[in-house]
Amino acid sequence: MPLENGAPVGGSRWLPLVAILIAATVIVLMAYACTSSAGQAANQEAEPAATHSENDPDRVTFVAVGDNLPEVAISEQADAAAGEAGDGRYDFRPLFAPIRPYVAQADLAYMNQETHLGGDDIGPQGYPSFNVPDAMADAVVDAGFDFVASASNHSYDWGLYGALDHSCDVWSKQPVAFAGTARSQEEADTLAIVERDGIRFALLDYTYGLNGFERSDVPPYAVNFIDEDRIRTDVARAKEQADVVMVAMHWGTENQTEPDADQLKYAQLLADLDADVILGSHPHVIGPLTWIANSNGSGHRTLCAYSLGNFTSHHDAPHMINDLGGMLACDFVKADDGSIGIENVSWTPLVMHEQEGAFAVYALKDYTPALASAHNVLSEEDDPIGWMKQTSADVVNSLGDSFPIDAGL
Structure with a gap:
């Protein structure tokens, strides 16, 4: 029926029907609103919050975690999660779900991918020469990671068997x-760059x-x-791009x-080369977070996380501190003159939950006494959650800084 000025054309005989239709529509919309609100409340914890850049196009939020170092037991859990054990299928998403x-x-x-994704011919391998199934890449992407570093002391584990090339194939x-390892000189010379909201980020890895x-x-x-x-040479080239x-x-x-x-x-x-952020890995424990000034007087400061600790792991002889990692968070903000500043730097302690069949990474503020x-390892300690909170604060700010530690109450 044609409309004119927002009202139906055709006379008053349509008015009762229109009134009925309007009333029915209102009832349906009210019912949908109630259902939608209930659904949103039920899923509030699982749904990621809106990013800052949606409201502020000149601000990019950033997080970084340490070594993704899955042992064989973690691959076995992923094998079971994907279906029948031993069927060659793996699902690592439960590892990152929390x-x-x-x-x-x-x-x-x-994140830092310390182990190869070297292919099914090698299969899951643990210390001292690691290998993890290709499905790890799917889980890493599903978790939301954009930058993956791969240069580590394990970068040539199984390298003579083609694992490095296969791993690069998977990530490509x-x-x-992806940075740190390469299949050719051309690939090695290509910078890893991601653009967000008009800000270009380069990742170098050594x-x-x-x-x-x-x-x-x-x-x-x-x-x-x-x-x-x-x-x-690399930093100068990266700063140009x-x-x-x-x-x-x-x-x-x-x-x-x-x-x-x-x-x-x-x-x-x-810092003297005016790099913006240093993301440290390898010690398998957390290290200090600090600002380092350019000693040549440029006024530039570099944010340095000496070690983000383990992200995932399962050590044969674990210690409580090896299961304590960290997530660095900050905002990159573009000023009116085009310069980029770093704001809102914080540290969220992470816990690698080690339990057969239930390996997972948690924010310490979400980690419960029941999980501990x-x-x-933590089950043998008197107050592991309290110890992790205190250790995070002591280590992260041990060089005299006072970065917020987001560990919950």
Whole structure:
């Protein structure tokens, strides 16, 4: 029926019918609103919050986590989650389910993939030479990660069997920017860059060395090693192509929370090159978070996380501190003059829940005493949650900073 000025054309004989239709429509809409509100309330915890950039186009929210280091037991859990055990299918999504809302709500998210995705011929392998099924990449993407670093001391585990090339093949087919290892010199020379809301982010990635191999044992393009000349060249090139330069460094001393001499040396080098963020991994424990000033007087400051700790792991001889990781969060904000600042820096402690068949990563503020009592290691401690809160605060701000620690009450 044609409308004119918002009212039906055709006379008063239609008015009773129109009134009935309007009343019915109102009732249906009210019922839908009630149902929709109830559904939203029921799913509030699982649904990621709206990103800041939706309301502020000049602000990009960012999170970063440490080493994704799944042992065989975690792959076995993924095998069981995907169907019949031993059928060659894996589902790692339950491993990340508790932490997914925090990752997915960020505009940009980073993690360090310490192990190869080397293919089914090798199969799941643990220490000392790791391998994880290809399905890990699907779970990483599903969790919301955008940047994946891969240069580590395990970068050539099974490398002689084609694992490095296979791993690069897998990641190249995913919607992530991948850095640290490469199949060719051309690939190694291509910067990992992601753009969000008009801000371009570059990721560089380096490791101190390889287990069981010298640098001369591997193709020169295959793994990025920490080298001052290369770092200088790469940072300068990245600054030409991106607004923000983030550098992943696989460095430090295992099980030591304090930065060692090499970490201090290269952190200052990166600060003097005006890199914006340093994302440390390898010690398998958390380290300090701090600002490092450019010593040449440029006024630039670099945000440095010396170690983000383990993201996922299952150590043969675990200690409580190995199951304590961290999530760095901050905002990148573009000023009117085009410069980029870093705001709202915070640290969220993470817990690697180690329980056969129930391995998962939790934010400490979501971790309950009931979960702790079922943990392979924490269950033996008097107050593991309190210890993790205090240790996070003590280590993260041990260099004199006062970053907020989001560990709950």
